[in-house]
Amino acid sequence: MEGANVDMKDKRVRISADLVMELLSKAGKNFTLYGRDLSKKAEFGVGKRNYNTSGGQALWIDNIDNKRRYSSLNDVATAVKFADALEKITIPGAMADPHELPVEWRCVAVAFETIKNTTKPIIFWYHDRASAKFIVDIIITLRGDEKKAQNFPMFHPLLEPVSPLSFPFNGIDLLFETARLNMPVSIGPMAQMGLSAPATIAGTLAQENAEILAGICITQLIREGIPVCYGGICHAFDMRTTQLIFSGPEQAIFSVAMAQMGKYYNLPVYINVGLTDSKRPDAQAGLECGLTLALGTAAGADIFGHMGICGVDQASSLDFLVMQSEIISYVESINRQVTFEEETFAIDIIEKVGPKGSFLDKQHTVEHFKKELWFPTLLDREYYDTWYNKGAASMEKRCRKRKEEILATHKPKLLADDVIKELEEIVKKAQQNLTSSA
Numbered sequence: 001m002e003g004a005n006v007d008m009k010d011k012r013v014r015i016s017a018d019l020v021m022e023l024l025s026k027a028g029k030n031f032t033l034y035g036r037d038l039s040k041k042a043e044f045g046v047g048k049r050n051y052n053t054s055g056g057q058a059l060w061i062d063n064i065d066n067k068r069r070y071s072s073l074n075d076v077a078t079a080v081k082f083a084d085a086l087e088k089i090t091i092p093g094a095m096a097d098p099h100e101l102p103v104e105w106r107c108v109a110v111a112f113e114t115i116k117n118t119t120k121p122i123i124f125w126y127h128d129r130a131s132a133k134f135i136v137d138i139i140i141t142l143r144g145d146e147k148k149a150q151n152f153p154m155f156h157p158l159l160e161p162v163s164p165l166s167f168p169f170n171g172i173d174l175l176f177e178t179a180r181l182n183m184p185v186s187i188g189p190m191a192q193m194g195l196s197a198p199a200t201i202a203g204t205l206a207q208e209n210a211e212i213l214a215g216i217c218i219t220q221l222i223r224e225g226i227p228v229c230y231g232g233i234c235h236a237f238d239m240r241t242t243q244l245i246f247s248g249p250e251q252a253i254f255s256v257a258m259a260q261m262g263k264y265y266n267l268p269v270y271i272n273v274g275l276t277d278s279k280r281p282d283a284q285a286g287l288e289c290g291l292t293l294a295l296g297t298a299a300g301a302d303i304f305g306h307m308g309i310c311g312v313d314q315a316s317s318l319d320f321l322v323m324q325s326e327i328i329s330y331v332e333s334i335n336r337q338v339t340f341e342e343e344t345f346a347i348d349i350i351e352k353v354g355p356k357g358s359f360l361d362k363q364h365t366v367e368h369f370k371k372e373l374w375f376p377t378l379l380d381r382e383y384y385d386t387w388y389n390k391g392a393a394s395m396e397k398r399c400r401k402r403k404e405e406i407l408a409t410h411k412p413k414l415l416a417d418d419v420i421k422e423l424e425e426i427v428k429k430a431q432q433n434l435t436s437s438a
Contacts, residue, residue, distance in 0.1 A: 028227030071096035187215035188231020232258020
């Protein structure tokens, strides 16, 4: 069997198709992430759908009309508590990349803050191998020992190839540390059609696929059997504005195609849908989030993200996250299992009601309508006068009101004091050991 052709001068590796398929066959094809509460799970590769909020943004928007500001560690706590309250968010992300903390140990502090504020699995951005060591120590301390930490992973790194056709040193290097616990790895290049990938959908898909497969090969050479997730998160590039497009029609095509390609390899698939280019939770945002998310779920992807982003990585916004949570609930209801049996066909009830009758006062209706109907928390279905007399609130205003209610009322389950002290000590050691002397 042919291996890889390594050109040290040009620093290029060409991997034979046979070697790619051999290493792909060794990769884990399913895995589960567990929260502090082990019943809170995100299952991959088994036909389940998972939704995560952003792993972290540099900027933050308190309210849509406010100017952006730099994110802080307090924003991490706020965002994670908020996502903990949202039923449809499976994996709360840090959503903030704290500007005030040195990058060398920032991810350790963020991991700790995230763990404190939710009982669900989490996501955040890793930095390098040195900081990853302390993050491994955190999960071992939290679970009690190394074996439990391996059996019940709470989070996993993202290996993001740099398109076109290259990899970051730190992104690969830190996997030697997380592989100690056989942590799953998502491999997701963000190839941009027309900028860092060919200016065609087919060419971008081909390049994105090659980069993902190369990433899978890397993980299996580091530790055979590491579970992987196929991250088909390519985007188009807007030649007019010169920025990435989060949610154009091309994104819907990418999401369906990448989901199909990942499933061809029998891998769990992660795609970027449910996002928007809009800066407000308005009609544009609803259209873009809803259409791409609906198509992504129909295509069979396993995980969707990153929710809570205002525009194209412009900032994190809880107002947007509220709206996206409602859209997720709507789309999930579309994907519900419809029951076709004698009771639900209701032939006898139709016969009894007869022509021009009503089903409103029938016991069958009482017994079934709550199971058969989806009820919104934000979308408006009121009569016009009722809506008007209540203030004629727009979706944006309803999002803000719901956000404020959640922030005022939700309290996540706390970590035990002794565990908090142990984890704080790990963060302190990371700060002491990783802070630059410059």
